[in-house]
Amino acid sequence: MNKRHFVAHGYFTLLVLLFSLIPIASYWWMMPSPDSTHGQLYLLSSIGYYGLLLTIIGLLCLPLAMTRFTRPLYALLLALWLIFLGVDVATFSLYLFHVDWIMLEMFVMDFEGLGLPNIILFTAIAAAVLIIAGCGWLSRWVHKKATPTQESDRLVFGAAPLYLVISIMAILFAINSSLNIWANKYHRQEVSYINPYLPVYRPVTSSKHAETLAQLAPAILPPVKGKMDRAAIQEKSVVRYPLEPLQCAAPAAEPSIIMLVVESWQAAALNAEVMPNVTRFSQQATQFDQHISGGSATIPGLFSLFYGLHASYYPAFKATPAANPSEFTETLAERGYQQHIFTNSNLDRFAMRSLIFPRVPAENFYQKKTDAAVVDQFLQHYKPSHTEARFDFVFLTSSHSPYKYPKKFTRFTPLPSVKGGYAFNKYADNTPYKNDYYNSLYYVDHLLGKILNHLKKTGALENTWVIVTGDHAEEFNENAAGFWGHGSNFTRWQTHTPLLVHAPGQTTAQREQRVSSHQDIVPTLMENVLGCSTAREAYSTGANLFALPETRSLVMSSYYNNAYWVEGTVLDRSNGKQYAWTDINNTAISLDKQKLHQVQDEERRFFRDSNSRALVSGKH
Template sequence: MEKRHFIAHGYFTLWVLLLSLIPLASYWWVMPTPDSLHGQLYLISSLGYYGLLLTIAALVFSPLASTAWTRPLYVLLLTLWLLYLLIDAATFNLYLFHVDWIMLEMFVMDFEGLGLPNAVIFAAIAVAIMVGAGCWWLSRKAYHITTQHALRAQPLFWVAGAMLILFAVNSSLNIWADKYHRQEVSYIAPYLPVYRPATSSKHAATLARMLPSLLPATYGTMDRAAIQEKSVVRYPLEPLQCEAPSQPSSIILLVVESWQAAALNPEVMPNVTRFSQKATRFEQHISGGSATIPGLFSLFYGLHASYYPAFRATPAANPSEFTETLTDQGVDVRAFTNSNLDRFSMRRLIFPRMPNSHFYHAKTDAAVVNQFVQQHQQTTTKPHFDFVFLTSSHSPYKYPEDFARFTPLPSVKGGYAFNKQADSTPYKNDYHNSLFYVDYLLGKILDQLEKSGALENSWVIVTGDHAEEFNENDAGFWGHGSNFTRWQTHTPLLVHAPGQKVARHEHKASSHQDIVPTLMQEALGCKTAREAYSTGANLFDLPNNRSLVMSSYYNNAYWIEGTVLDRSTGKQYAWGDIKNTRPVLDKTKLHQLQDEERRFFKDTESRALLSGKH
């Protein structure tokens, strides 16, 4: 390769790094301003992290600079980098979570489900074209200037050296902050995209000894465990002892997508409200998280949703003990949904032994319900477990025109993306119309169960995977997956026991993870202590005080008696009001919850591997 080609390659990379500062600055804009020297230095030195990433990329892909045919590949690579930053910055500014691999997969596989208006799509395409054209022009300009003016390589080495120094400073600060729980530094990391800073407990003490004035060996005020992303689990802790009852009951689990608890009322959902008159209604029910995957995981495992990444890594070895017990007892296990459960390993985790003939997949909720009713009419006296998942109430909220009961409606679906403080009325009307339609479909199922006499010998559970927010806290949050307040995690739960005739109300806090141990004990005759396979409680014997773990797309949070502690940001707020950032948090119960969360890890070595301190 000619030297001038390498130099031009380097200058093009440098210019892209400078362009990267534009979207990166938007993260700094939304994050709380560092109020300490450590925080300010950490934020500034984070530039070295991204600078080093691009420097490494330039070195690794330097062979592409050798020919005119391969240079466009490097231009494309850096164009994708800039586009990722722009997309992630826009997403983070709106929802306060980063785009990761799962989100990109959803973007490709379920674009409509994200609820983005067409205007955003066209704008994104236009931006992509402009960024690509701009990068191509910069690449050509770099080669032209280098040829015409003989630019020297020395400034590039100075920049690379500066990036390395900044990276070393940033890594040292993060190692120290991680070891000594320094919240004034650690709170910054979750705001930065594709950011995986270095941690090393064994080097933290060395840094503290070398720089005692700058990095003192003193602990911060926040006591929090490291976020676990991968683990080796031991589940269950002991073999389950379950004996099928002499007269087994069927179980029907009806799950509604994005179902806010406040929407269960006679005006929006008359059929389900009528059904609640012969069921137990849990007034303070909390999902396993603010997104579908943690909601369904906690629902079928009876575990804190933070276990999901570890279980997903080895789904064949750790299927749901609930559905395994159902199958072992000869119960027909069936699923009815228009959602592809193959994604995110959910089907392998929840229904590993379900034959394809028992997985009823349709394109619409109406077809799903029709399939259920048809199959139920043909069902014999053999006990069965039916999972029905209806998704019309997921943004962009689908329903026939005849169900547009609530008006006015938004002129542009998802228009709040342009104004986070927009009037929520039309958007919530649109959402309520979809629930009105879902209620009609659920009514068909409930009518079938009642007419067939199935309610006399069936457990019927009706709940949501999570809730849906419409800026109720005036904090600019919409949809789900962006926080852990009641507006995104408080979903209805109705439980009808076999033969139940009268309504009951439970006001103690319940959770998705309570459903599995309840059914295991009450319906499947399991005598093994629920702590061996679940972190939940029996719904009919709930504790007075409650601690839970909830999850989202990318992070987890602790819920302790109405106080939320976000494990990624360290942010603490009241479950009912995200603006109340100083609620009391019982640290003793926090530690107990942390111990409970580690219950199904195999051993200390596995936990160390999970946290990256190995």
């Protein structure tokens, strides 16, 4: 490539970055100002994140700078970036959340559904045309200025300043990443509260490097957990949760609660052959046959399970966990429940422990290396009492890939010659891989059987609610579309997991065919166990499991994307793809737009509205 094209391409990218800082500065105005040096530095260094982002885009698009015929394509691409920022600023100022593909599509195809006047649409179109024309003119101008003069071969624009800017952006990005890694590890919410305010923002997180950073620069990044006041954090948070204080009247005899959660548990695997102990237990519980997790990955599954909210709220809550802990576990603590956690999963990651179990003392948090050790710890420490209520959470993960179990639990054969071999052929025969998975569930069932038998022998079932479910499901190419594992789509094979609910003293089986969701469990326990009379809409987007609605609309999440589930139709918000929950290949289905708008309203319920904007921004 001619050097002048490279230089012109770089300067055009740099100028667009400078223009991008105008809408990005708008978010700075809408958020509460950082009141610490760390927060101020983190906000300033976020420029490096966007600078590096556009640098990467520019490098990937270098071939477009080669000819005058392809340069307009790059100009159009960066114009679309500026248009996106403009639309996102407008959306965030109204709703305090950022746009995604579906919001952009609705803005163009279903503008009336957003409830905005047409003048805004016309203004937006005019602004978009001006931005596209402006970027096209700017691209031509830069390339013209970068052309050598007739008298000299020297360039009007040199490459050295570009390298300097890229170096500065890399340094700012390194500072930004280091601050975010440190803030996540040590719960420094004076830094992390900023994240939900910034668009397309995915800062680097790495808990294993946080301690190293603290050791290298203890004066700048001290290894000390944040201790900011909850009320002070709430003023900075985009979240308003709960909408009103909860009113809960203690029943005469408070029952205990046990949650048994199985990793990657596909609903179809709950049968007598694979899981005989749990199947036997279902004969004295209510089984919910159409139960949907909060998503197709662990984090959204657990978040919706303990918050009773659509999992799409998780990023906003994660930014300020101390200000917005689970109202369910907070109520348990206020009522004197002894909370005990048993798992081999690192819940410190992704702020799950600080969000869900902030009041659980260290001596009641049992983290072991194997599921067998976890269950042994539970059996050792579980002592049912009729005078002291307790809450126990047991999370077993042997059924997560690569599916761990002792050899004596090899009940299903043949097994794969190479674990995970389907990575080389996504349409491989799923039988051996599924057998491997079933063996791990057979082992988990054995461990659960120990717990359930212990509850029965000690008489605990007479005064205990028992919840048995999975965090999400697991696919083995049942869709015949090449999907394996979880986190890659939102069909039933990745989101349909079992749910069994045993009420104190229940001895007969019941079946529920209406759709239930993870987010229904918290309001059910709050109302039926903890005696909370506050309208569930004030703290949850779920329903009571024993009074489920006939029709449902839900939001499901994965690692970085979300989807709407509207009466069996999935609408993936990251790409606009629409398909049946029961079959990803069935795309010839319609979606009820009115119900879609209703679930979108639920998705905005716990963000601060325009009436509280002054409180959020700290500006009057």
